[in-house]
Amino acid sequence: MTSKPLRIGISACFFYPDPSRRVFGPKTLLYAEQSMMRWVMDQGAMPFLIPESHPNFAVSDLLEQFDGLLLQGGSDLSPTSYGEEPLRPEWSGDLHRDLYEIALVHAAIAQDKPVLGICRGAQLLNVALGGSLYQDITTQLEGARLHRDAVMYDTLHHDLAIVPDTPLAEMYAHLSHHRVNSVHHQGLRTLGKDLRVEARCPEDDIIEAVRLVPAGHGSANPAPYAFAVQWHPEFQDPQDTALLDRRPILQEFFDAIQQRASR
Ligand code: MN
Numbered sequence: 304m305t306s307k308p309l310r311i312g313i314s315a316c317f318f319y320p321d322p323s324r325r326v327f328g329p330k331t332l333l334y335a336e337q338s339m340m341r342w343v344m345d346q347g348a349m350p351f352l353i354p355e356s357h358p359n360f361a362v363s364d365l366l367e368q369f370d371g372l373l374l375q376g377g378s379d380l381s382p383t384s385y386g387e388e389p390l391r392p393e394w395s396g397d398l399h400r401d402l403y404e405i406a407l408v409h410a411a412i413a414q415d416k417p418v419l420g421i422c423r424g425a426q427l428l429n430v431a432l433g434g435s436l437y438q439d440i441t442t443q444l445e446g447a448r449l450h451r452d453a454v455m456y457d458t459l460h461h462d463l464a465i466v467p468d469t470p471l472a473e474m475y476a477h478l479s480h481h482r483v484n485s486v487h488h489q490g491l492r493t494l495g496k497d498l499r500v501e502a503r504c505p506e507d508d509i510i511e512a513v514r515l516v517p518a519g520h521g522s523a524n525p526a527p528y529a530f531a532v533q534w535h536p537e538f539q540d541p542q543d544t545a546l547l548d549r550r551p552i553l554q555e556f557f558d559a560i561q562q563r564a565s566r
Pocket of ligand 1: 450461484485486487504509511533
């Protein structure tokens with residue numbers, strides 16, 4: 304690699320003060336899941352954890368430091384973020400993180416920095432653009448298949464139905480069978496503004512991929528880049544050919560960054 308690596312800002316997960324935790328019990332932690340950082344480096348870019356804004360550094364100042372925004376998975380969203388009350392206390396989610404990441408998404412789109420969302424990141428992108436979620440797929444969508452199992456975790460898989468004539472379809476046009484892992488109990492319900500579905504689970508129609516496609520853009524005036532998937536490419540073994548090759552997803556995100564740099 305001769306040119307400087309891309310700098311990818313990764314949104315943080317949070318651990319809040321918890322006296323039962325033996326290390327940093329009374330403290331709040333910002334963290335990233337290891338395989339997400341490794342996935343980015345596997346493809347030659349540098350991952351960085353994005354801190355919260357601070358009186359000296361607004362969200363837009365933080366984002367200026369990065370070439371793109373990667374929204375990682377983790378805790379549930381708070382139903383408050385899409386105007387609902389939690390149906391069960393355990394589905395209350397993480398409002399603090401929602402607000403932090405929603406501000407990052409708006410700043411990224413305003414600065415024309417590409418956005419890639421993974422799992423919770425797909426849900427967050429949808430909610431940031433005004434969409435809503437199933438608080439719990441199993442209880443709110445009759446006939447839904449299992450999308451998360453605490454023991455099977457990322458070994459739980461299902462097929463993927465990719466919408467024809469979309470960039471995702473083009474990305475995987477060489478494959479006749481599409482299969483992904485599944486580690487989520489929430490799902491996209493109503494779509495956020497200008498989001499288009501690019502894949503669903505064929506068994507229950509749960510949305511598995513979305514892309515921002517705002518009207519009024521063309522080659523002279525390119526649209527902002529935001530794409531998100533409900534599955535976890537970062538958890539995949541790159542050698543595992545049973546699942547969709549994870550590399551094109553990150554490469555498309557990197558290409559979107561590089562196109563902007565060369566404009
Ligand atoms: Mn799924």
